[in-house]
Amino acid sequence: RELDDMFKETDHTNAYFPLFIPLSYLQKEADHVDGFAKECAIVTHHKLTQNEDGKLLPDGKLDEPLVVRPTSETIIGASYAKWVNSYRDLPILINQWSNVVRWEMRTRLFLRTTEFLWQEGHTVHATKEEAVEETFKMLKIYKKFAEEVLAIPVIEGEKTESERFPGAVATYSIEAMMQDKKALQSGTSHFLGQKFAKASKIKFQSKEGKEEFAWTTSWGVSTRLIGALIMTHADDNGMVIPPRITPAHIIILPIYRNDEERENIFSVVNEIKKKVSKMRFHERKIVVKIDDRDIRGGEKNWYWIKKGAPIKVEIGPKDLEKGTIAVLRRDETDLKKSFIGVEKFLANLINTLDDMQNNLYNKAKKLLDDNTFKIDDHDKFIKFFTPKNTNNPEIHGGFANSHWCGSSECEEKAKEIKVTIRNIPSSAKEESGKCIICGKESKKRVIFAKSY
The missing domain is CATH 3.40.50.800 (Anticodon-binding domain)
Known part of the structure; x- marks a missing residue:
């Protein structure tokens, strides 16, 4: 309710869109398809029949397979294409509370499950500037909700190219530190540019009478926040619920x-x-x-x-x-x-x-402040994330605020010790340094961590 109120205070409206998405809708945006292809659950038949032994078998093959909603950019985009004709129709600010399905091979309760509940916001704008502003506005709302309501401090920043939402121009996240000092991505906001608008043909006539493609965003948090709440505040005696989110005070x-x-x-x-x-x-x-x-x-x-x-x-x-x-x-x-x-x-x-x-x-x-360190020495960096801790091998040093040259090769190299770049903090200032992985020149620090 608290989060929903924040959405409504910023003029967003709740709506609901179909669970089943025609496969052709996903194929319109190539990067989007590549990003979700391995996680999609597909419906290929519309009924069951019994054979002679009484065994149930799929029957009635669909003309076109339906994807069980992994996210809703394409299905909502199809509706927006019908609704938007003029600049006067913009912006459209819609949020959906729903379930989604992503076929996880390694599930973890609350953090990574095949079906989960979430909210996903989808907005359409006449200009790039408005869409970018919306992207950051929603990131700030997530940060405010996490810190003020859930009592979870977070680091906000931009994801690297390899960690972007499939099809997005830019993805921004809030990252929290759990008590085992691992990171948990707790919310994301995506600037989609005009890619999804072009794929869905969301066009409008501008004030000058020109036909233009719209600019879109999407953003979401899920039941993963329940996992964050538990792992941030719980102790050896069980759950600890902050007063602002508790069912009973x-x-x-x-x-x-x-x-x-x-x-x-x-x-x-x-x-x-x-x-x-x-x-x-x-x-x-x-x-x-x-x-x-x-x-x-x-x-x-x-x-x-x-x-x-x-x-x-x-x-x-x-x-x-x-x-x-x-x-x-x-x-x-x-x-x-x-x-x-x-x-x-x-x-x-x-x-x-x-x-x-x-x-x-x-x-x-x-906990976050005491376990976030500036590390500029490669050997110290490796040692920080690979401690000799036989009793608790997953417990390590925390977050490393280190230089990165910007190459995907160095990102992949970090993954060899199960470390990823969580984000490039919004508060980070440009400074010269050496990439912690390869030693090349770098102008920015990023947050490295093990994560869920």
Whole structure:
């Protein structure tokens, strides 16, 4: 919802387009086809029949195979070609929440699965300048969502040519560091130039009366962000969910032994819920959940710790006598309860949630800052990414901010030690140096890392 609100605040409209894409649509854009060909799931028949043994067999071969949506540039482009005639029809700013299918050979939960959920934005513009502006605007929105809502610090920048979205003129990404110091690409925004417009014949009459091809963009994030959230904030006790994205901010566990105690406890519990439900945290209603299930207290307690609920409150008979409640903040690793009065808890609640959000971001930012190094020596670079660590061979040094000459050969050479260029940071300033791989002259630093 938070991300959807950001889209709508920038005048984007939600829509939905077909799941099945005619094969001929993909063939219109050669680079696009090459990029997705090995990942496409294809529908070739439209029904099933039974043979004499009762076995189901495909039947009714389609005249044209249908590709199960890997991404929607071509199918949406076909619609835009019909809708756009004049400069007055532009810009078109549309977002789609949907599922996509990419035939992954090595799946990893939340990060790389055959079917996943995502949002994909597709926009059409009259000028190159407008399309480029849109590309960067959406990258900034992803960065804002990741950092302010998910509490995940990211590095924004441009992808190298070999890492571009198939068919794009330029691709930009946000990259996050997970706790094992690997990188995770967490969102991308693509400037498509006029390539997809020409393939789909998206043309318009300009103010001067000329027929011109439009300029397009696309951008997206997926359920991979759930993986990023888990791997950024979780600890040995389970999930840790930032307050701005949590389904429930406060979990109350009432503790009682009989009906009389239950009645007394719930008089306080219900009053807390009533008062908290009137509060708002970052324009969102604060959600309170009361867990009154008939299971052991220890089991219930650990259930919510593992779930990562931001604040857990326990109220028992002894707490009533003292006029306090037991409060546990999930962002603190020691899992130590504090005992405070109800009114003080309520008065400090908004500040507490803000403090938790900031604390989680600052922890993740410290990890990123402490494990990003400028490396200019080739041997140090190799050693940085190939530590002798028999117990945890995948744990390495982090991100290397090093020079790169711009050649694809050096990119491929880095991959020999399972390292890739994550992006060319937007904040990077031009400076002279030597490529960390080949030693040739370089004018820019890039982020090297192992990644998911």
